[in-house]
Amino acid sequence: MSxxxxxxxxxxxxxxxxxxxLLAAAARIGTPAAVxxxxxxxxxxxxxxxxxxxxxxxxxxESDASATLLTMPAVLAIEAAAAKSTxxxxxxxxxxxxxxIAGRLAVRLNSAIIADAIDVVVDGADVVATQxxxxxxxxxxxxxxxxxxxxxxxxxxxxxxxxxxxGDIVALDVSLDxxxxxxxxxxxxxxxxxxxxxxxxxxxxxxxxxxxxAESFVVVEALADALGGAVGAxxxxxxxxxxxxxxxxxxxxxxxxxxxxxxxxxxxxxxxxAGMQTSKTIVAVNKxxxxxxxxxxxxxxxxxxxxxxxxxxxxxxxxxx
Amino acid sequence: MNIAVLVxxxxxxxxxxxxxxxxxxDRESADAVIDEIDSRGVEIALQLVEAAGxxxxxVVTMGPERxxxxxxxxxxxxxxxxxxxxxxxxxxxxxxxxSAVLAAALARQPYDLVITGNETTDGRTGSVPSMLAxxxxxxxxxxxxxxxxxxxTVHAERADESGYSDVxxxxxxxxxxxxxxxxxxxxxxxxxxxxKKKPIETFTVADLGVSVTPGNVVIDVTPAAPRAAGQKVNxxxxxGQQVADFLVAARII
Ligand SMILES: Cc1cc2nc3c(=O)[nH]c(=O)nc-3n(C[C@H](O)[C@H](O)[C@H](O)COP(=O)(O)OP(=O)(O)OC[C@H]3O[C@@H](n4cnc5c(N)ncnc54)[C@H](O)[C@@H]3O)c2cc1C
Ligand SMILES: Nc1ncnc2c1ncn2[C@@H]1O[C@H](COP(=O)(O)O)[C@@H](O)[C@H]1O
Numbered sequence: 001m002s003x004x005x006x007x008x009x010x011x012x013x014x015x016x017x018x019x020x021x022l023l024a025a026a027a028r029i030g031t032p033a034a035v036x037x038x039x040x041x042x043x044x045x046x047x048x049x050x051x052x053x054x055x056x057x058x059x060x061x062e063s064d065a066s067a068t069l070l071t072m073p074a075v076l077a078i079e080a081a082a083a084k085s086t087x088x089x090x091x092x093x094x095x096x097x098x099x100x101i102a103g104r105l106a107v108r109l110n111s112a113i114i115a116d117a118i119d120v121v122v123d124g125a126d127v128v129a130t131q132x133x134x135x136x137x138x139x140x141x142x143x144x145x146x147x148x149x150x151x152x153x154x155x156x157x158x159x160x161x162x163x164x165x166x167g168d169i170v171a172l173d174v175s176l177d178x179x180x181x182x183x184x185x186x187x188x189x190x191x192x193x194x195x196x197x198x199x200x201x202x203x204x205x206x207x208x209x210x211x212x213x214a215e216s217f218v219v220v221e222a223l224a225d226a227l228g229g230a231v232g233a234x235x236x237x238x239x240x241x242x243x244x245x246x247x248x249x250x251x252x253x254x255x256x257x258x259x260x261x262x263x264x265x266x267x268x269x270x271x272x273x274a275g276m277q278t279s280k281t282i283v284a285v286n287k288x289x290x291x292x293x294x295x296x297x298x299x300x301x302x303x304x305x306x307x308x309x310x311x312x313x314x315x316x317x318x319x320x321x
Numbered sequence: 322m323n324i325a326v327l328v329x330x331x332x333x334x335x336x337x338x339x340x341x342x343x344x345x346x347d348r349e350s351a352d353a354v355i356d357e358i359d360s361r362g363v364e365i366a367l368q369l370v371e372a373a374g375x376x377x378x379x380v381v382t383m384g385p386e387r388x389x390x391x392x393x394x395x396x397x398x399x400x401x402x403x404x405x406x407x408x409x410x411x412x413x414x415x416x417x418x419x420s421a422v423l424a425a426a427l428a429r430q431p432y433d434l435v436i437t438g439n440e441t442t443d444g445r446t447g448s449v450p451s452m453l454a455x456x457x458x459x460x461x462x463x464x465x466x467x468x469x470x471x472x473x474t475v476h477a478e479r480a481d482e483s484g485y486s487d488v489x490x491x492x493x494x495x496x497x498x499x500x501x502x503x504x505x506x507x508x509x510x511x512x513x514x515x516x517k518k519k520p521i522e523t524f525t526v527a528d529l530g531v532s533v534t535p536g537n538v539v540i541d542v543t544p545a546a547p548r549a550a551g552q553k554v555n556x557x558x559x560x561g562q563q564v565a566d567f568l569v570a571a572r573i574i
Contacts, residue, residue: 071461099446102451107452108455113446115446137337144537180458180460181460181461182494183489186487203573227574246480251334270335283567283568289555294550298567299553299554300550301553303560307556307560308564309561311560311562312562315561319569
């Protein structure tokens with residue numbers, strides 16, 4: 001069976017969930033092989049976790065420079081791994097970095113890409129990917145006819161797990177000398193606390209302009225924390241400075257598809273809906289009974305979010321005790 | 322400081338976008354506008370040229386005949402000239418093809434900086450910027466939410482999932498911008514009048530010497546079942562509890 005390359009995404013505490021999802025998708029197509037790009041020692045640190053998640057091989061491209069050069073180390077590593085194994089497909093997370101790496105690789109390997117897939121299957125000799133477009137209005141199945149299929153996969157969308165595999169480490173020889181790349185000078189992560197990743201969370205509680213101020217977002221956060229969910233925001237809330245941009249849900253923000261989405265003080269503009277309307281269950285609280293968000297809500301409360309949300313938070317806490 | 326800005330005409334996101342029988346966007350179904358993100362790209366280019374004290378802004382688009390409208394819009398904002406690649410064979414082009422065509426159009430003249438949006442609202446592949454950077458041999462400063470130029474160095478804040486990073490690159494470079502970068506100016510009357518006289522060069526695929534082979538094939542398209550509204554209650558003091566009861570009944574909590 002051909003190899004399927006997966007770019008491993010990880011942080012200090014280990015693999016990110018999307019890496020397991022990518023390996024599960026890869027196992028449907030061929031033999032999963034992970035590519036780890038990072039500081040020396042990264043592959044050894046992650047190997048057992050990757051093996052358990054289904055990686056037969058772990059390609060290691062390790063160097064100190066990989067932390068400061070933007071995305072190019074991963075591009076070169078995957079290119080080097082692809083040269084060794086003639087893969088059946090290359091899978092990356094549909095994160096900003098993943099899609100950027102996919103773009104550069106596509107040109108280097110003269111291969112077409114499928115961006116932001118929500119499912120990947122094999123049909124005969126073809127890798128077929130499903131995308132959800134125009135905010136979930138259509139689902140499109142397509143395949144790549146040029147080169148190696150390079151597919152970026154939306155986090156939280158692949159079901160199932162790959163069987164555990166050997167996870168043998170194979171060192172890649174990748175030189176970063178003279179690479180034309182942007183340099184990362186400093187990072188400023190927002191403290192995310194103990195909350196789950198927005199794109200992968202099974203519960204999301206979002207606040208809109210109706211929340212009224214940055215301070216008042218504690219009402220949204222308290223409900224999210226009681227439910228063990230992530231916090232999101234509408235663009236109006238982000239533009240007003242109530243909440244940081246990386247939490248924006250919608251057309252030009254993050255697309256989420258959780259089990260439960262709660263919209264507090266969000267009108268439900270088409271661009272907001274584009275990022276959340278495939279959620280399993282939608283609950284909305286809005287003062288305006290005509291707000292369009294109610295058209296797609298399974299349960300709506302016409303009322304003041306500052307009355308409804310704290311009581312809901314209390315009820316959830318009480319239930320969980 | 323010579324800057325090229327890529328602008329795309331897209332269906333207005335405020336209208337309902339539908340697909341035709343050929344699996345392509347029904348471009349008649351929605352108003353066509355400059356993608357909002359690209360109007361921000363034009364704005365930041367104008368600001369960077371103003372800050373540098375000299376230079377030109379060229380706006381570049383690939384799209385059907387009527388895509389000249391978005392070039393005129395950018396010219397009215399203050400850009401100096403336009404490049405329009407128009408060719409029937411490009412209808413429905415994938416990102417790999419689009420980037421080859423745009424790279425060929427950009428390679429005709431050297432630019433210090435190429436500016437794109439981070440992601441279109443219609444294609445949403447978000448890959449054209451990095452494909453272009455790769456084809457043009459440029460470093461890419463992607464997802465820029467703030468940018469300045471100091472001599473031959475680009476300094477930017479790059480948005481990422483956890484916050485942002487400070488990044489730098491040497492010119493010539495490509496920058497893709499996020500919607501946080503800046504708000505676009507509205508063209509004034511003088512801008513609108515002068516835009517009519519500014520030059521727009523048009524090219525076909527043959528002019529650019531690019532070959533167009535589709536790399537993706539759509540197998541099928543299924544419209545999603547429309548979502549129906551469920552229950553709606555008035556708060557009256559028990560709304561919070563009623564949501565909790567609903568969530569319990571749905572086995573979510
Ligand atoms: C190209 C483009 C891309 C866009 N991308 C996005 C995107 O990614 N995400 C996004 O969200 N938007 C996006 N938008 C913007 C979108 O059109 C709306 O402007 C935005 O979603 C509105 O946010 P909102 O619902 O919070 O604000 P509003 O529309 O102002 O709604 C606020 C709501 O809060 C209610 N309210 C007020 N006070 C209370 C209270 N105390 N209790 C209960 N309810 C209350 C009001 O009744 C109202 O319905 C985009 C627009 C464009 C043109
Ligand atoms: N047909 C096009 N004409 C001009 N610019 C484009 C075109 N397609 C994409 N771009 C540029 O690339 C950016 C990202 O597009 P995409 O990768 O398709 O999401 C856009 O914001 C534009 O700046």
